[in-house]
Amino acid sequence: MGAERVVVVTGASSGIGAVVAEQAAGRGDRVAVVGRDAGRTRSVAERVGGEAFVADFARLDEVRGLADALRQRYGTVDVLLANAGGLVSKRGTTVDGHDLGFQVNHLAPYLLSRLMLPALRAAADVGRDARVVATASAANRWGRIRFDDLEGRRRPWLGGWLPYCSAKLAVVLTMKELARRESAVQAFSVHPGAVVTSFGSDSVLIRVGTALTGGHWGTTPEAGAAPLDALVSDGPVPAPSGTYFDGLKAGGRTARQAEDPEVARELWERSAELVGLPSR
Template identity: 55%
Template sequence: MTDATVVVTGASSGIGRAAAEELARRGARVAVLGRDADRTRDVAASMTNAEPFVADFASLSDVRRVADELLERFDRIDVLANNAGGLFSRRSQTVDGYETTFQVNHLAPFLLTRLLLPRLRETAAAGHSVTVVSTGSVANRWGRLRLDDLDSRTRPWFGGWQAYGSAKTAVLLGTRELARRTQGSGITAYAFHPGFVTTSFGAGSWMLRLGNALGNGGLAVTPETGAVPLIELASAAEPAAPSGTYFDGLVPNGRTSKAARDDTLAADLWTASEKLLDLDAVTG
């Protein structure tokens, strides 16, 4: 990882922080991207060769701004780790008018990836290995992604779990479609499930609070353990598996829902996301 530039979102805590710390230790320049300004700056300051970047994924203007900052700062990006996300026990809307789970887990990372994609292509064209790694979840298995209701407006909320599963289905589909669109470019794309990790993730969910309590008895893994797939996929000298692969931990081809393997749905979701974000389809 020496001299490689790595962008890690959701890097101010949890597996994002653990991954950023280890990648920095391996010699990478790390862009520590987080929502909380003070915590993000403190985390970056605790590492060598790391810089803080602040953005709230519940604001698409924040995502556009931070993408501009990253492009201005780095003329090379070797790894983009789309790790930021969240489970929201109460239904809510962002300032952009989208359901928060959908935007934070899929739409905002999709926007960041699309805005950085030209730089990723340039880096690969210069002979560097480029990887996009996205944090998925086994929750995709119970997602019910519908292109006519991406915001889950017409469906029961179930404490946010079905919306979260649908959003993580979108993450896996986005990975498959990115792999297809960048085939032969030197860019590889992967998604992974980190396991059940003891972090502040989903603090509003009583189920996760219970799980975290039980985790003290050994049912959950530490953020450092959960970050291992991200670290290894980001720093692999050779492709770990075909681009587009979903890993369950370090095991490729993890079990998913049928929808998460639907290439037609992946292409249609990509197009729908571009339209929602008013992105020029020709550029990416």
């Protein structure tokens, strides 16, 4: 489409995020490689020919700083791949006062997506396909959004799996609500599959599975990156904005709440309040 596309990939210092960053750069896209670990993030950026941005999603001030840096650097952004997050096996509270898993998997990506909308709309204004792609999980099917306990502080922890499921359901709902609210920017969520990466490295269940299978309990990062890369790539997506993909299949199975527009609306508004943004 003429001008060089700008693709922002969070969680790109390793795993599927690093693979997508490399593939996007290989197509000629200008890639912002975002990660928490400065050394690994810069290493990936140098390897793929991208630009490194370091931010810890456990700190919302760093997410705001990241958004400022990205907007100042690029002006327009074609794709935001919100891929950062993961299983948090031990309860924790961030400096912002939120549950750690809820913040890194939902609140921080929500905040970044909201703050990057002006740059995404700017790309749409010049006739480019602008979209937010968020890494979700099939685990959303076992999640539940409870507005009387949104961060899951009063619910069983179960090694972090129950709050992880609920946070990934929140990701699916957020992309559906973003699609409803935005006509210029598309939004999609996607389950990459069970990928053998550093995901859940502190989880007893993951460690046992790795030991029993010799590390072969899931697919490779390259295979897991494929459905993300398909949505990041230039060209039309064969599904309406707001669609949840299970791998390359549009309309994957979700929790019942994922189809409730009122839950999506209230989650958006409550999340806005928690990160200090207006609901619109």
